[in-house]
Amino acid sequence: MPRLYDSVSSADAGAYADEADDHFHDECGVFGIFGHDDAGALTALGLHALQHRGQEAAGIVSYDGAQFFTERHIGLVGDNFTKPSVIARLHGNRAIGHTRYSTTGGAVLRNVQPLFAEFAGGGFAVAHNGNITNARTMQRALRKRGSIFQSTSDTETLIHLVATSDRSSFIERFIDAIRQLEGAYALVGMTDKKLVGARDPLGVRPLVLGDLDGAYVLTSETCALDIIGARFVRDIEPGEVVVITNDGIESLHPFANTPSSRFCVFEYVYFARPDSIVANKNVYDVRKRIGAELAREAPVPADVVVPVPDSGTPAAIGFAEAAGIPFDLGIIRNHYVGRTFIQPTDSIRHMGVKLKHNANRQILEGKRIVLVDDSIVRGTTSLKIVEMVREAGAAEVHMRIASPPTTDSCFYGVDTPEKSKLIAARMNLEELARYIKVDSLAFLTIDGLYRAAGEPARTNENPQFCDACFTGDYPTRLTDRAENNGDPQLSLLAEVG
Template structure:
């Protein structure tokens, strides 16, 4: 398994189109990179909610045509999941669908609530019974318990009681709601298709179904869509800082997506250019660790004036996990996914560009693989700062003690991965790159680099996961 941060989740929704479920399937297909453990679609025909959920990839869960015959209606929401909170279990696959005193509701959630366990404990003490271990269910319980008259009021009342990251697609029998948390940690875009409204974690899903991108759902915005059109609300306190996740640009989002009002691909290329300016080195070629390091490697090569080559080839037909019939072949994990081209590498001084180093074990194997292919020198360049702190806002990261940069200097990491040199893009370079693509400054969440968390979390979780106390 790759030594990488795991993607979080992806949400998609459409309201007012006769092919709602089919288009949601395509939208989830475009968002598959955000989660591969499970997926689901919930559709409404105006009277009832119908759902189909399963473990596995979108194409596997929805492999039969008759599934869509059981998802009628002109509105639908969908979700692809990686388990950032709750286990890898069928009961946690989303969207979560419930019936309560005021009807039916389905919720798809990208993000993580930092106070979910505390809210859950309080709800259970007062009699609530949970059917999943996902923190998303706490929002549904809070909504169902609200005595407010309108759905929007009940939803806002519930969200006022939770803290953390959430981009939500919500479906009832007659309306769809899109919500983004006040900090705007996770992306959520709004579009149109043949008069229907569409929401998606990333705009690449709009391209696939030929929808028109309109704008982002703003941080702290609640958008309600029904037969009368779209209404927008901003119920949260205005003093909350906009702190979108910087790692969406570094790794998670697809390079052909527009998030946080910028296209991802040129931003990643600029990270590479900044890296070349900060840390040049004499070499014969630049290569990437595919696929996440590709754009930054191209930017590095262009800025440095060094040829770019495909020195590592990725096997795209290997999933996140694979069958290991014997312990003796366990070390083949990286080789199943990457293979060096000796004719490109042999006898060369090589610059290898990647987006991040987590534990360092995979980087070590990759460097050794390149050396075994005949490289004379291997210089590693990382297009982000050292990742020294875990994320609590929707990314599955290890505890701090497992992050190599939390306990080792850059020189020590270089020795561990057996590189001739190792350099990371620093925060100033990161900010300089982003400044090329916007005329207003955004205070991105950089907690994984700095440890400065925009939304605080309970002390118990801090001590357990950070490993500081």
């Protein structure tokens, strides 16, 4: 039976609170490659391109025909996977990798993916983007049957379901397992013979197929294909399972009566990298169209359009072009800010936003400013940004948000506050405008967001996206939440993928 040789970093990243961070965080990115002699190094490069999807931890598992090898580390990909000695330990012509943003419980090594288990028929490694909304319920049942969990990750639920399945082949057991899952998942898995990819029946999270000189690649975004010079082949379809072996690739569709796709619309708003192609749409172009829709829906007389960098930049460009108002960089971002490096006293915490952003006074002074950002979650950053712009001498400050108000928590693999901490769930538009101290405030409508993404106006009968964070319309059952009496905090106790 193949053995797992495991090398892990023991550095404790610690927990840090970033009050200036007022954005959602996607949980992770996944990458897998089959049939290339540099599989370990290419996986590290792919994860580097997916670093925006998770900055707390990263891991790679490779296979050389006889043994599995794994490297799991707390911290950034570039801090851990650029050392030749690390890559040299990832032997083999196939590998999978994962980069992760942790939520409840913090970043600890036992939760760093890919997760690995030895089954009776051999080893299995898996990396997951998304969140299984019945994980806690399934885990309780599995524990009663004797399963022992080593992590707090919902992803480990899949491993135990595969291990306890009574089906004969690995793929049959894998399909039996994912049929029992609810929620969102984009998975890459690896055995001694196969690379496997799967998306949930609604296709909430992205997964694409690429080709590099005959080696197949599975990954979250096309930007990870670009960095290694791979060719984009196609999106993995909602509900599809792909199996890659030395004999080629096989596509399976194990879900009967697959419902309409509900891809996460926030991938277009914020999560995906602007240079990625998502569901056949260039993300940068969609974000520019979002800005143009916003300009048409909420025009305002102004002298200059200023993005809140970097996530607000494409929408601000689209807004400026549609409104006929000059675009300029009135806020400069420091790209070299990481974890808090000094004690967060009250006075230092108040200045925290200036670690990341600084006003460009020459652009702002005496001007009527339109600030464009992608979203408002807690409102803390927006308030500090507006105060900073006013201190730089802006005559008026108008805020335009390139998404609808965020009123509901996400249960599909995104780190979100509970609903009571979402400022748009507690305040109406006028109250929120007063809170962040702007002269006017407007959000993109849900129909405007759909139009920018190339879809008709939203209908309750057949929405094209998962937009639950804006509408409260969750496309799947939230079993764990229901069993915890609807308490969102209890339902989010699991570490999501």
